[in-house]
Amino acid sequence: MSVLQTLQERSNNACELCTSAEDLKQYTIPPSLNENVANDVLVCKTCLDQIEGQTDIDVNHWRCLNDSMWSEHVAVQIIAWRMLQRLRHEGWPQDLLDMMYLDDEALALARATGEHEDAANKIIHRDVNGVILESGDSVVLVKDLKVKGSSMVAKQGTPVRNIRLDRENAEFIEGKVGAQQIVIITKYVKKL
Numbered sequence: 001m002s003v004l005q006t007l008q009e010r011s012n013n014a015c016e017l018c019t020s021a022e023d024l025k026q027y028t029i030p031p032s033l034n035e036n037v038a039n040d041v042l043v044c045k046t047c048l049d050q051i052e053g054q055t056d057i058d059v060n061h062w063r064c065l066n067d068s069m070w071s072e073h074v075a076v077q078i079i080a081w082r083m084l085q086r087l088r089h090e091g092w093p094q095d096l097l098d099m100m101y102l103d104d105e106a107l108a109l110a111r112a113t114g115e116h117e118d119a120a121n122k123i124i125h126r127d128v129n130g131v132i133l134e135s136g137d138s139v140v141l142v143k144d145l146k147v148k149g150s151s152m153v154a155k156q157g158t159p160v161r162n163i164r165l166d167r168e169n170a171e172f173i174e175g176k177v178g179a180q181q182i183v184i185i186t187k188y189v190k191k192l
Helices: 003-011 045-051 059-068 074-090 092-099 104-111
Strands: 024-028 040-044 139-141 172-177 180-185 189-191
Touching: 003 024, 003 040, 024 045, 040 045, 040 074, 045 059, 045 074, 059 074, 059 092, 074 092, 074 104, 139 172
Parallel strands: none
Antiparallel strands: 024 040, 139 189, 172 180
């Protein structure tokens, strides 16, 4: 059974966050690179667009987290925690966060994207032109790069899709070039 089929069965074909049954998509929680049942959730387009920042956050839509934060599935708990962190200044999300429990491993993964940090403390990754990079963005290399530890040279113009950000250093991102996962310095990439 595929990951998507397993997610559909696990969620009864409903968004695992808001329970909507329309326009459902499989979403791999960052910084995970591989889709699997432990790292993925089934979400509706409304939730997904707000999670990824494609649309403005509708605070009232996320009142559904009062129920979904108690999911038995860790991936759902992590997304709920991250969204509550984004909304914590609204008041009621902070109350839910105070009640929520994640084990140490899940909490470390939940914090990996920096949702819990205030905007002033967040590390901002910028490409060669100063454009802000986000996890999941696609970039292109602006010069040939020798890959340390191998004989491979990543050529200028090579696209790198679904990047991950280093949460401790604003100059480093990770992405796959060919079949190899590599660390790339942000001044050598341009956002697509």
